[in-house]
Amino acid sequence: MFHRILTGSRQLVLISVICSFLASLTVSIYGALQTVVTILHLFSEGEVSSKGAKTLVLSCIEIIDLFLLATVFYITALGLYELFIDDRIKVPEWLEIHDIDDLKGKLTSVVVVLLSVVFLGQAIRWEGNPNILPFGVSIALVIAALTYFLSGKKNRKSGL
Template identity: 55%
Template sequence: MSTLLGASRFLVILAVIGALLAATTLLVYGLTATVQLILSTIQTGEVTRKVAKALSLEFIEIIDLFLLGTVFYIVAIGLYELFISTNVKLPSWLSINNLDDLKNKLIAVVIVVLGVLFLGQVVSWDGERDLLGYGVAVALVIGALTYFLSQKSGGNSK
């Protein structure tokens, strides 16, 4: 039974493949959207503040795609490292030794994604919607996640 349970860890490869496919899809889609947006901008040739604001917002949304793709990539690498093999050549900052390392890396990226989402709302603000409530909610979530990270790192240093 222990051999079967030990070998069952390889089932996680399904999650690794799924996360890697999701990451690849988001990153390729983001690149495609970037190229299309650049070509469309060049074709129209219109240079106004309104176009600049719209262009900025579209690029912020594309960056959000790249960040989400990065989240899925980190999940794929982390699960692979934790369950399949530690022999993956990665930069030291991406090394994942336990589930807490993976959670911390994900939380850090989620904080950035939330910041980018809020920035997108600010850039597209029409002056009528209430951004204060949205901003406070985002700030509270970021604050809670940051507190969680600080508690984890404080607990690990003891």
């Protein structure tokens, strides 16, 4: 009986899958709306200047940040579904998730890119004050730690 309860309880992961997918969908739609607003603002303002270009680039980076975050939620939903519910779902080979380490590795890779985009946005906003250095060092340390984490996973899988 306990075996049946545990076997059936894996379906509880569907709550996480559904919520992660809904978060991905919501953030994607918000990013699409933000893209439309940015384009409409560009045409309505019509300001062609270095300040306008900086604002446009910053808006585009923030939009990319949203889409990357949506990707994190989507990969989480897909990975949890593959691991706990049904691994027969058709995905590209690079997105196949066979164990929890595969899911963590894919998510970590996207987080590294996400952090890089966040720093790029701050660098574009930067107005010469020295506060960007601690922020950049903090992000660099997190990226270095995540890279080390990923390389350790790859070395353990290859037997090194």
